Amino acid sequence: MPQKFRFARWVPIAAAALALSGCDNPSPATDAPLAGASIGGPFELVNSAGETVRWDDFKGKYRIVYFGFTYCPDICPTDVQRIMQAYNMLGKDAPELTARIVPIFISVDPERDTPEIVGEFTAAFSDELIGLTGTPEQVKQAADNFRVFYSRGEETPGGGYLVNHSAITYLFGPEGEPIATLPTDQGAEAVAAELVKWVK
Ligand code: NI
Numbered sequence: 001m002p003q004k005f006r007f008a009r010w011v012p013i014a015a016a017a018l019a020l021s022g023c024d025n026p027s028p029a030t031d032a033p034l035a036g037a038s039i040g041g042p043f044e045l046v047n048s049a050g051e052t053v054r055w056d057d058f059k060g061k062y063r064i065v066y067f068g069f070t071y072c073p074d075i076c077p078t079d080v081q082r083i084m085q086a087y088n089m090l091g092k093d094a095p096e097l098t099a100r101i102v103p104i105f106i107s108v109d110p111e112r113d114t115p116e117i118v119g120e121f122t123a124a125f126s127d128e129l130i131g132l133t134g135t136p137e138q139v140k141q142a143a144d145n146f147r148v149f150y151s152r153g154e155e156t157p158g159g160g161y162l163v164n165h166s167a168i169t170y171l172f173g174p175e176g177e178p179i180a181t182l183p184t185d186q187g188a189e190a191v192a193a194e195l196v197k198w199v200k
Contacts, residue, residue, distance in 0.1 A: 032198065034178035039170065040065075043142035045106065045132040048119025053132055055176060062101045062199050063172040064182065067148045069109035069163045070121035073156075078184075079167060080105060084126045085188035090195055097199050098128075100174070106142060107133040108150035108165045146170065171198060 040055070047053045064083055068076030083103055091098035105122055107113035113121075113133045122131035133139065143150060153162035169182040171194070179198050183190040 032173075032179040034170075034180055037178045039145075039147050039178040040172055040176050041145040043138070043145060045134040045138055045142060046115050048115050048122065048131050050115045053130075058102055058104075059176070060174050062174060062179075063170075063176075064101060064103040064195075065106065065146065065170045065172060066104070066168075066184075067106045067108050067143060067146065067150070067165060068167065069107055069165065070113050070117055071109065071160060072163070075167050079169060080122075080125055080129070082184045082188045082191055083169060083182070084129060086182075086191035086195060087126070087128065089188060089192045090199075094196075097195070101195070101199060102130060103128060104130045104132060106139070106146075107131070108139060108143060108148065109163045110134055110136045110139045171195070173198075 043055045045053050064087070066076075066079060066083060068079065070076075087098055087101065087103055090101075103126070105118070107118055110133050115131075115133055118131035118133045122129040132142075134142070148166045148168065150163055150165035153164040155161050167184075169184045169191070171179045171182055173179050180194060182194050
């Protein structure tokens with residue numbers, strides 16, 4: 001068969017394949033581990049500049065959400081560090097993906113975590129990390145909506161205290177839909193691999 005006919009035969013097939021792959025983008029991943037779960041949802045909190053921030057303000061962005069407290073001696077800083085390492089790893093290879101992701105830290109210690117203190121905490125990891133806190137009522141409502149539990153823990157030397165809390169890292173989609181938890185306990189590379197899997 002002459003070369004030009006072979007070429008002509010394949011062009012429409014390639015075009016059809018491209019059209020198909022372009023189609024599966026906007027719809028939420030229905031095979032996601034947390035697809036359909038009632039996790040997330042409305043909140044009204046305060047960012048490090050003291051401005052009100054709502055869940056819907058992140059519409060159109062993938063969101064990594066972690067609840068913790070800035071005085072946490074170990075788990076929270078480790079988890080947040082791994083989240084941001086994963087985010088930066090991904091950003092090196094695929095900045096177009098990280099441009100679509102917002103990492104968010106939400107305090108479960110509103111008594112001590114003022115907007116300013118949360119801002120200092122997040123800035124120590126990355127300027128891309130958004131830190132939120134609020135009144136005890138605002139934080140409670142947000143935590144409830146995200147199925148996060150927290151309670152005041154034991155006293156620490158010097159008059160401080162610990163906060164017991166769920167240490168779950170969530171990934172949400174552009175419509176605020178829950179997609180998956182991110183394996184921060186397995187390190188930054190595992191988190192990055194999971195991001196690559198879901199962020200389109
Ligand atoms: Ni912690």
